Amino acid sequence: xxxxFQLTVAIALLAIVxxxxxAQCKGxxxxxxxxxxxxxxxxxxxxxxxxxxxxxxxxxxxxxxxQDYRISVCGAPGLPEIEFRIIDTDRNVLxxxxxxxYSWIWDFRLEASQQLxxxxxxxxxxxxxxxxxxxxxxxxxxxxxxx
Amino acid sequence: xxxxxxxxxxxxxxALLLIAVLFAGCGSDxxxxxxxxxxxxxxxxxxxxxxxxxxxxxxFYSLPSPLETAMLIKSAGATYNEEFLNPVENTANYTTNRxxxxxxxxxxxxxxxxxxxxxxxxxxxxxxxxxxxADGLGILDAIDNNTIERLEENINNRDVIMDxxxxxxxxxxxxxxxxxxxxxxxxxxxxxxxEGLYIASSLVDENDQIKDNKLIGRIVDQKxxxxxxxxxxxxxxxxxxxxxILRDINxxxxxxxxxxxxxxxIEVVPDEESNVTILRxxxxxxxxxxxxxxxxxxxxxxxxxxxx
Numbered sequence: 001x002x003x004x005f006q007l008t009v010a011i012a013l014l015a016i017v018x019x020x021x022x023a024q025c026k027g028x029x030x031x032x033x034x035x036x037x038x039x040x041x042x043x044x045x046x047x048x049x050x051x052x053x054x055x056x057x058x059x060x061x062x063x064x065x066x067q068d069y070r071i072s073v074c075g076a077p078g079l080p081e082i083e084f085r086i087i088d089t090d091r092n093v094l095x096x097x098x099x100x101x102y103s104w105i106w107d108f109r110l111e112a113s114q115q116l117x118x119x120x121x122x123x124x125x126x127x128x129x130x131x132x133x134x135x136x137x138x139x140x141x142x143x144x145x146x147x
Numbered sequence: 148x149x150x151x152x153x154x155x156x157x158x159x160x161x162a163l164l165l166i167a168v169l170f171a172g173c174g175s176d177x178x179x180x181x182x183x184x185x186x187x188x189x190x191x192x193x194x195x196x197x198x199x200x201x202x203x204x205x206x207f208y209s210l211p212s213p214l215e216t217a218m219l220i221k222s223a224g225a226t227y228n229e230e231f232l233n234p235v236e237n238t239a240n241y242t243t244n245r246x247x248x249x250x251x252x253x254x255x256x257x258x259x260x261x262x263x264x265x266x267x268x269x270x271x272x273x274x275x276x277x278x279x280x281a282d283g284l285g286i287l288d289a290i291d292n293n294t295i296e297r298l299e300e301n302i303n304n305r306d307v308i309m310d311x312x313x314x315x316x317x318x319x320x321x322x323x324x325x326x327x328x329x330x331x332x333x334x335x336x337x338x339x340x341x342e343g344l345y346i347a348s349s350l351v352d353e354n355d356q357i358k359d360n361k362l363i364g365r366i367v368d369q370k371x372x373x374x375x376x377x378x379x380x381x382x383x384x385x386x387x388x389x390x391x392i393l394r395d396i397n398x399x400x401x402x403x404x405x406x407x408x409x410x411x412x413i414e415v416v417p418d419e420e421s422n423v424t425i426l427r428x429x430x431x432x433x434x435x436x437x438x439x440x441x442x443x444x445x446x447x448x449x450x451x452x453x454x455x
Contacts, residue, residue, distance in 0.1 A: 026321045041214070043212040043215045043313065044213065044214050044215075044314075044316030045320070046324070049207075051205070056204050057207065058205070058206050058207070059206075059207040060206075060209065062372040062375060064219055065368070067215075067222070092412075094415050094426060107423045108423060111425065111428055112410050114413065114428070115371045143214070145263070145309070
């Protein structure tokens with residue numbers, strides 16, 4: 001009977017944990033990442049995931065000519081500084097926040113529309129508490145209205 | 148930079164929980180001191196599971212949102228024409244998840260377009276239309292009566308309106324993603340993208356020259372996003388609604404394939420004064436007027452299929 005109870009609790013927790021984690025991730029993205037976009041306007045798209053230490057994520061997006069963009073990539077406190085790179089279709093690295101004190105934001109404008117890749121990584125780091133292996137990482141974009 | 152505290156996700160805890168369920172489900176007899184406790188080695192289990200997790204790279208495909216689409220159309224010199232929006236009276240026709248998701252994207256693009264041109268009453272009507280679609284999809288609280296009231300109170304404040312649109316779109320997409328409905332989230336995005344393409348191509352006059360036409364330039368640029376549309380839908384192709392949209396939208400591929408865009412190598416030019424880095428490059432587009440007309444016609448057919 002006790003085993004059945006444990007199983008029920010475990011299944012219930014497994015069902016609930018991803019939902020609460022996702023909701024927590026959205027709350028984090030909204031409160032911490034979105035504010036970094038100001039004075040740009042958040043485009044409304046939402047990209048966030050739970051990444052474990054050492055894990056990478058990639059985002060593909062077309063950026064349009066003569067449009068000002070701000071990218072904001074942020075990770076939950078306690079995670080190591082999040083690395084992000086902007087890479088073109090020829091695999092040239094156009095920007096790496098590692099060279100800019102792991103800044104969460106980067107402002108840019110393209111003269112010709114391009115499809116670019118944003119590569120995000122939670123680097124391994126010494127001294128990270130063993131029980132903390134992952135956390136929320138969000139990627140958001142801001143745009144400026146042009147008249 | 149301040150970072151507000153958020154509870155981190157102990158992956159090993161989830162792993163332990165998963166293993167616990169598996170052990171219990173398999174009827175494991177592993178007991179300790181006569182009790183039903185399961186003894187697990189956290190180190191061994193954590194290392195193996197984390198290796199598997201780490202080997203999987205997460206991929207996101209991002210389409211221009213309805214707000215960005217509307218901004219791109221406006222900045223290309225478009226004029227406002229309400230005739231090209233999906234009439235709000237059509238909301239009653241949308242009763243399936245497929246049609247409601249497509250038209251949530253479509254109405255959000257129309258709302259963004261109307262708002263950018265300061266069409267206050269139309270903006271409120273389209274926010275209500277988007278709300279009906281979101282309600283129909285069971286998207287809770289993304290657009291509630293407070294949202295409409297806030298929109299009405301700030302109808303002359305463009306920044307607040309943009310923020311409300313962005314917020315509601317984010318809430319809708321995240322709700323669908325969080326509730327294991329990513330296929331519908333993709334359909335919403337594709338609906339919005341097609342609406343933007345439709346509005347832009349409808350605003351081009353048949354006598355307009357292709358060369359140096361900014362609006363046509365924006366439409367041609369969608370060849371780059373079309374590739375992302377296909378990949379995004381392909382991720383959920385097992386969903387019957389996505390599969391049918393994929394079939395419909397694939398009709399555009401043959402036409403986009405007739406357009407060539409050649410881009411030179413990107414030169415990165417930082418501007419220390421403005422802090423905006425310029426990614427300098429040139430692109431050359433090859434497209435005949437006949438191909439553009441073909442694209443216009445196909446977009447028209449596709450969009451009318453989505454709103455009917």
